[in-house]
Amino acid sequence: MAHAPRRTAGLGRVSGLCLAAAGLVVHLGTATLTLGWTHSVEKTVWEEDWRLTEQGLAIAEARVKGSGAGMDPGPDARLIDGFWRWTPSLPPQDTVVMRRSQAVADWYLCVEGLCRPLERLVPQAADPVTLRACDRP
Incomplete structure (x- = not known):
């Protein structure tokens, strides 16, 4: 996953989070x-909670169910309900870029407790998929 530092301030022109890929823009109707x-080698689940702030996309928490092959929890991680949990020290981002491969399971996205594969929102062939703030219509 690639991250881009936030270069612009103020959310007066945005309305929640969107996914952008292959010319499509999907409004998610949420700010969190x-x-x-699932890691391709370790088969370990990794999750990140993101929220839209005045400074950009901020990561609130990362969780991983195990470690290995680049999947090590952060140094301040605590084991809670089977996941190592921590808050990464990452500045707010303009975008979060998700790369896709037919060789591994697709990303999933959860909003208000409802989780679904990314392919239900953006066709599987669309790569990369970018999470960003939506522009107001």
Whole structure:
């Protein structure tokens, strides 16, 4: 996953979070969500909670069910309900870029407790998929 530092301030022109891919823009109708995936080698679940702030997309928490092959929990992680949980020290981002591959399970996205594969929102062939603030119509 790639992150881009936030370069502009103020959310007066945005309205929640959107996914953008292959010329499509999907309005998610929320300012908070969870991104999740399963590591291709370790088969370990990784999740991140993101929220839209005045400064950009801020990561509130990361969770991983295990470690290995680049999946190590943060140094301040605590084991809670089977997940290592911590708050990464990452500045607010303009975008979060998700790459996709037919060789691994697709990303999933959770909004208000409802989780679904990314392919239900954006066709599987669309790569990359970018999470960003939506522009107001």
